[in-house]
Amino acid sequence: MAFFRKLRDRMFKSSSKLDQGLEALIEDGADETPEVAPAAQPVPEPVAQPAPAAAPAPKVGILGRLTGADNSPRRTLDDDMLEELEDLLVASDMGVETAQRVAANIAQSHLGQRVSQTQIKELLAREITRIMEGVARPLPIYPKKPQVVLVVGVNGSGKTTTIGKLASQFKAAGKNVVIAAGDTFRAAAVEQLQVWGQRANVPVLTAPEGSDPASLAFEAMTKAEAEGADLLMIDTAGRLQNRSDLMEELAKIVRVIRKKDPDAPHNTLLVLDATTGQNAVTQVEIFKQIADVSGLVMTKLDGTARGGVLVALADKFGLPIHAIGVGEQIDDLDAFDPEDFAKALVGLE
Ligand SMILES: Nc1nc2c(ncn2[C@@H]2O[C@H](COP(=O)(O)OP(=O)(O)OP(=O)(O)O)[C@@H](O)[C@H]2O)c(=O)[nH]1
Structure with a gap:
């Protein structure tokens, strides 16, 4: 966990660039009347562990807190948004093919749905984790000496x-x-x-x-x-x-x-x-x-x-x-x- 904090704090240039880009992506194209999402609205599965207590909460209004929903800006995930998302990923050096694959996978499960900034980040993190899971391996140690x-x-x-x-x-x-x-x-x-x-x-x-x-x-x-x-x-x-x-x-x-x-x-x-x-x-x-x-x-x-x-x-x-x-x-x-x-x-x- 200590290394994650270090990683997160020090990767600020990558994350702030994507962060700001995603914020603009949702806010600039946000649906006009950001109604309170009904509690039953489908929400993407959480990516991983529940967020630590210290994590800044997404912007949740009083009504949102009462109903368990949030009223942060949302944008409908359509072709335009997907294209902008792809451009953002390419700008973070993910490469065109990988950016397209990541965006396509997100589209497959969420096209037409209204997503918030936190949700799009969680969806992205889930796709990136999926790509990288198979390659995360510590240096193997063999019995062979040396x-x-x-x-x-x-x-x-x-x-x-x-x-x-x-x-x-x-x-x-x-x-x-x-x-x-x-x-x-x-x-x-x-x-x-x-x-x-x-x-x-x-x-x-x-x-x-x-x-x-x-x-x-x-x-x-x-x-x-x-x-x-x-x-x-x-x-x-x-x-x-x-x-x-x-x-x-x-x-x-x-x-x-x-x-x-x-x-x-x-x-x-x-x-x-x-x-x-x-x-x-x-x-x-x-x-x-x-x-x-x-x-x-x-x-x-x-x-x-x-x-x-x-x-x-x-x-x-x-x-x-x-x-x-x-x-x-x-x-x-x-x-x-x-x-x-x-x-x-x-x-x-
Ligand atoms: N910020 C930062 N600097 C690093 C990191 N790893 C290495 N450096 C710095 O990068 C510079 C080059 O590192 P070296 O380990 O000398 O690189 P090298 O590949 O052995 O270099 P050559 O022998 O010249 O090919 C040094 O100033 C390191 O301190 C890192 O993870 N972060």
């Missing part, structure tokens, strides 16, 4: 930070973790990883600057095996998905790791920066081809209006989403919870 986790992504997406946060969490859970600094090109990257290693109390294996990252990965596997480590997390240099030379280097790292253990890497995590919006879709496509990505981590969901891209990724690729990051601190990463995410995205308490 379990090799290769971490890939474009420059600055948050790989090093994510490794630090994950290493700290696994260490706290009693796992014996080793980190390998596979970005052998940038001394600053190695230093940054060493700082994270100290914070997490986890050893960081390094190689001389400029040496072959594939050899470092191989040596790290040997050392992790000798030390009986449970998990070996290998950081890699950031690479743009359109740099074929760097992508080939990544493919080589994977080939060399497989010489040591044909089943490794057991997980290949693609770390994505939420602020890149739709570009994340291309990143997944290309990294999947090169490095056989097994799961995603999305960082920087704090302070971006583009969080909807995670829904598009779930819908398009169905890859597990292991964790999300909402800040730079060690405890700003947590398992992905689809319902919490959906509520935070649409601005529901």
